[in-house]
Amino acid sequence: MKRILLICPFKDIYPPVVGGSQRYFHIIHQLSRFFDLSIIIFQDEISFRKAVIEYPAIAKVKIYSTQDYPSIKDLFSLLPPKFENAFRYRWIKKNLFGTADGNFLKYYPLLKKVLQQQTFDAVILENLSTLNSLPVLKKYGRKAKVIYNAHNVDSHLANVGINNWGVKKEYLKQIEETERNFGKMVDAVFTCSEKDRSDLIAMNNGNLLAGVVPNGVAIPTILYDLSVRLDKPGYIIFCGALWTEPNSEGLNWFCKEVWTLIRMEFPGLKLLVVGSGELPQKFAELRKIDSLEFTGRVEDVKPWYNKAAISVVPLINGSGTRLKVLEAMGLGVPLVSTKKGAEGIEYTNGKDILIADTAAEFADTVIELLKDKEKRISISQAARKLAEVKYDWNIVGDSMAKFLKGRILDKKILRLNFGYFWPEFDNKNNYFTRLLSRRYNVIISENPDFYIFTHPYYNNKKDYENYNCHRIFFGFENVRADWNICDYVVDSDYTDHPRHKRRPLWAGFVKKELTLPKDVKQFEKKKKFCCMLVSNPNAKERIDFFHKLSEYKKVDSAGRFLNNVGHSVENKKDFIKDYKFVISFENSCYPGYTTEKLIEPMLVNSIPIYWGNPSVGEDFNTKSFVNINDFKSFDEAIQYIIELDNDDQKYLELAAQPWFNENIIAEEYSEESLLDFFDFIIKDSKMRKPVAKSLYKRYMQQKTNLRNLLFSLLQSFKKT
Numbered sequence: 001m002k003r004i005l006l007i008c009p010f011k012d013i014y015p016p017v018v019g020g021s022q023r024y025f026h027i028i029h030q031l032s033r034f035f036d037l038s039i040i041i042f043q044d045e046i047s048f049r050k051a052v053i054e055y056p057a058i059a060k061v062k063i064y065s066t067q068d069y070p071s072i073k074d075l076f077s078l079l080p081p082k083f084e085n086a087f088r089y090r091w092i093k094k095n096l097f098g099t100a101d102g103n104f105l106k107y108y109p110l111l112k113k114v115l116q117q118q119t120f121d122a123v124i125l126e127n128l129s130t131l132n133s134l135p136v137l138k139k140y141g142r143k144a145k146v147i148y149n150a151h152n153v154d155s156h157l158a159n160v161g162i163n164n165w166g167v168k169k170e171y172l173k174q175i176e177e178t179e180r181n182f183g184k185m186v187d188a189v190f191t192c193s194e195k196d197r198s199d200l201i202a203m204n205n206g207n208l209l210a211g212v213v214p215n216g217v218a219i220p221t222i223l224y225d226l227s228v229r230l231d232k233p234g235y236i237i238f239c240g241a242l243w244t245e246p247n248s249e250g251l252n253w254f255c256k257e258v259w260t261l262i263r264m265e266f267p268g269l270k271l272l273v274v275g276s277g278e279l280p281q282k283f284a285e286l287r288k289i290d291s292l293e294f295t296g297r298v299e300d301v302k303p304w305y306n307k308a309a310i311s312v313v314p315l316i317n318g319s320g321t322r323l324k325v326l327e328a329m330g331l332g333v334p335l336v337s338t339k340k341g342a343e344g345i346e347y348t349n350g351k352d353i354l355i356a357d358t359a360a361e362f363a364d365t366v367i368e369l370l371k372d373k374e375k376r377i378s379i380s381q382a383a384r385k386l387a388e389v390k391y392d393w394n395i396v397g398d399s400m401a402k403f404l405k406g407r408i409l410d411k412k413i414l415r416l417n418f419g420y421f422w423p424e425f426d427n428k429n430n431y432f433t434r435l436l437s438r439r440y441n442v443i444i445s446e447n448p449d450f451y452i453f454t455h456p457y458y459n460n461k462k463d464y465e466n467y468n469c470h471r472i473f474f475g476f477e478n479v480r481a482d483w484n485i486c487d488y489v490v491d492s493d494y495t496d497h498p499r500h501k502r503r504p505l506w507a508g509f510v511k512k513e514l515t516l517p518k519d520v521k522q523f524e525k526k527k528k529f530c531c532m533l534v535s536n537p538n539a540k541e542r543i544d545f546f547h548k549l550s551e552y553k554k555v556d557s558a559g560r561f562l563n564n565v566g567h568s569v570e571n572k573k574d575f576i577k578d579y580k581f582v583i584s585f586e587n588s589c590y591p592g593y594t595t596e597k598l599i600e601p602m603l604v605n606s607i608p609i610y611w612g613n614p615s616v617g618e619d620f621n622t623k624s625f626v627n628i629n630d631f632k633s634f635d636e637a638i639q640y641i642i643e644l645d646n647d648d649q650k651y652l653e654l655a656a657q658p659w660f661n662e663n664i665i666a667e668e669y670s671e672e673s674l675l676d677f678f679d680f681i682i683k684d685s686k687m688r689k690p691v692a693k694s695l696y697k698r699y700m701q702q703k704t705n706l707r708n709l710l711f712s713l714l715q716s717f718k719k720t
Helices: 019-034 045-053 056-060 081-093 102-117 128-140 154-164 169-179 194-203 245-265 281-288 302-306 323-331 359-371 373-391 393-409 431-436 520-524 540-550 572-576 596-603 634-646 648-656 671-685 691-719
Strands: 003-008 036-041 062-065 122-126 145-150 188-191 210-212 235-239 270-274 292-296 311-313 335-337 412-419 440-444 450-453 470-474 488-491 500-502 528-532 579-585 607-611
Touching (some): 003 019, 019 393, 045 062, 122 128, 154 169, 188 393, 210 393, 235 302, 235 323, 245 270, 245 359, 311 323, 335 359, 359 373, 373 393, 431 440, 488 671, 528 540, 540 607, 540 634, 579 596, 579 634, 607 648
Parallel strands (some): 003 122, 036 062, 122 145, 145 188, 311 335, 412 440, 488 500, 528 579, 579 607
């Protein structure tokens, strides 16, 4: 059985009352069904073990509580409390900067001890702050895969908080930087919804393994719908931790904009506000409203739902999947929610939930539902069925375990070898090994299952002849694949061959940020005219264009060929970023063949002057750069460039155009799509004999035929 360690630095995990603790606890419970689970928590073990009565699998969990572990006694303990943790944290992290993380200091000695005593296959981190433990995991738990459980896309919340909740921009940048580097920091991420998964993958430019582990609900054996069936209900309910900004902001909107409208129709109606924590000061006046009953933290929400005819989820902001929605569905209480509040739930509006986004619409929907008992019952029954079929925690757990085993823990072994790559190419640590390690345990072998090779660019050796396994050809240059020597091909060509995938070279350089709205001011700042960096002296079209354009204005050339700036350039991006235009000519022209030469200027907000792929418009918006193939001649193209150079408005109109058609990078060029193609290759190869073995068989037959021919000639010679 695979061994998993989960770090959950919280106290009140069981009983799970608020949304966060519900996800923490139920993921712990579900993991305990399938794995040998250990957890590090702040809650004491005795109170947590009470969960065994209702959830027997918890009995198998090894619990390490910081409350049961002695605090650190070291040299820093001699310092005043004000300085003790600050100095200890910096000593452990080997970093003089940043704020000391008190939670990390609580669990650090326990984590270190557990990792030194045991080996784990995976470590799951709860909460962004637990990413502070990565250096410890790297040092003491090197074999473990690290998975981050994302309850939200926190940068989305922080971005909203800048305007609404006083979040500082520096904090937002810090979170964005962290989330944009998940692919480098952890092996995989769990998200609550498909939208969150897509957003995080996009933020990591496709370089992230992410699986959806939606929030679920523990389905009770009975319904708590007593008030749902009343002819004259007295209560509706709002449930959620009041200290969180999305909840308090949503409650404030509901009370100020919606509740007064409902009360005009039902003056005796009460709103139950069930949730822990204090409202932010700016919303504190809500407690003065007589028709609101605040319960504070409760041990069990079910009796409170039983008092309510309707549950309202008036959220305006947030991400993930709302546990409060699933909770009401499972208990049999009908819901009225905003779209944001029900985000991530696969609902059917009007059947298992009612959606309303404006104040008037929300009030009318609640009023109508209060008047119609049969509709309340119908919606509650449909919602309960939806929860049972899709959101029961056991169903969520089954899916999570399948993802963990199939995509992370039980990866298939993939034996590879490489050939025909550049001199500094490292067979053990390269783009392919890092990419494929997301789904496979990659082993470099002299007896591989697959041999990956490209053009004999640096030598003319036919190393592939030494490998009789399946061969995969990656085309980086403008050279056609030879299907006589390979089984699968990945290159820029357009073909319908079933064992071919089109992935042009530019796809390996593109970043998702190129689809973000353009900041035209970045183009306005550029004062230099045009530049070029080339080393290849054999591209006649590029050379001719450079000389023709230079007749208008000097084109700064900083490459090894045609250098006119008097020095070499160490960083290409730093050099080209100051220029309005960059000559981005391919070495040759062929349909589909587009390289990084087009992408590099885009990444620094410079306009490419592009020549090469005549079909470049199929992947890119040719209105966003100067596409030489759109003109009858170089002279006509240069005249257009001169117009852009002298007309700022025209230049900025061009600059404002999105780089891609419909501002979308096609999914087929993502790394996930490339991994899917490798999945196909592995499956297909089991049903197909390698080309290499067929070639070897033909070679041996030809060798036998030649030997027989020579023998016959020798016999004939002897007779004569």
